[in-house]
Amino acid sequence: MLKHMLAGCLVGLMVAIATWSFLPAHEAQAAPETPKRGLTDKAYCGFTYTKNKDDTLKITHVYPATPAWDAGLMREDTIMGVECFVEGKKTDEPAPPMYLLLGLTNAAPGTEFRIKVLRGDPSLAAEKAICKEFVEKQIDIPAARSLFEHFRKAMKDWNRREMVWINIKSCSFKEFSDFHMREQQVELVRTQILEIQTRMQLEEAEIKQAYQNIRTLIAQEDLARAQAEVARVQQMESGFGIAKTILSIALMFFGL
Structure with a gap:
């Protein structure tokens, strides 16, 4: 009975996408201009954040089944920068995280972003538990097994490093905004x-x-x-x- 309840709860957690969200000022200002530029959609990664004093972005939530989720990004991770190209050449240093936000506002769905991430405690603990300690565990709850396999795949080459580069291929904002869950x-x-x-x-x-x-x-x-x-x-x-x-x-x- 306990296993069945837990499985159902995990399924709910894995597909839940909460309604509460917000648009930062620069995105809110840009939104009305989007139709004028001929764009009816925008790139979407699937996370919320708070801005730190040093302009880095601390992840507060990652929505399941989004590009950020697929890439292994987790709450309490911090986006330190984004890979940037000038005249076709990659810059020596990553651009500030704000460039990622501007890119998401102006880029089309499917645009890929490469971000530098300082991993938080949940990410490091999850890798230790899922990829090291429980790699041989036979989990007979399908929802839980799917959750484990997802993060094993996402974290397979990270080797518990605190700083990693993550590729996120954005998707359609419209596609996921239709599935927001009620509070x-x-x-x-x-x-x-x-x-x-x-x-x-x-x-x-x-x-x-x-x-x-x-x-x-x-x-x-x-x-x-x-x-x-x-x-x-x-x-x-x-x-x-x-x-x-x-x-x-x-x-x-x-x-x-």
């Missing part, structure tokens, strides 16, 4: 996670009680029942351990 649905996913956490706490307490029962049975020299209880606990721990790992990673990914 009530986001809150529903949050509620489901809290319910799963409560159930896991109850199951953890049950496992602790089972160990106490085993010690009692051994003291009573009732070895047959003790062995049966050990087998039951091992089965519970296996499912609980995987569920706990997947849930913790889901929480880390989405900042819930």
Whole structure:
């Protein structure tokens, strides 16, 4: 039951795209001019951000199934710069992140951007867990397995480096703006996670009680029942351990 609930929750997390978003001032000013230039769409990567004092961009959210998601970008990553060409030649130093925002405003869908990223703790922890510690784990929850395989592919050559270059091929803004999820649905996913956490706490307490029962049975020299209880606990721990790992990673990914 716990696994089925967790699988459903993960599916919701993976496809959820929240409605809350904003246009920075330069984009808002440029938006009315877009039709005048003959453009009816624009490039879209699929992340929100805050601007740091040094003009770098800290990622606050990455929408699932977007180019930024496909590239492995995660919340708390920081965009340090963007690859830039002048008269057909790549500049020695990356351009400031603002050039990426200007590019997204003016470029057509399908334009590819190469960005320099300082990885945050969630990204480094996810790579360690998914690409190193759990690379051999057989996860029997399809949604979770898909999540693991996605980030293994995205992070396969990063080798836990703090600074990486990421290629993001933009898509159509219109294509994804039609799928924005209502805030009530986001809150529903949050509620489901809290319910799963409560159930896991109850199951953890049950496992602790089972160990106490085993010690009692051994003291009573009732070895047959003790062995049966050990087998039951091992089965519970296996499912609980995987569920706990997947849930913790889901929480880390989405900042819930």
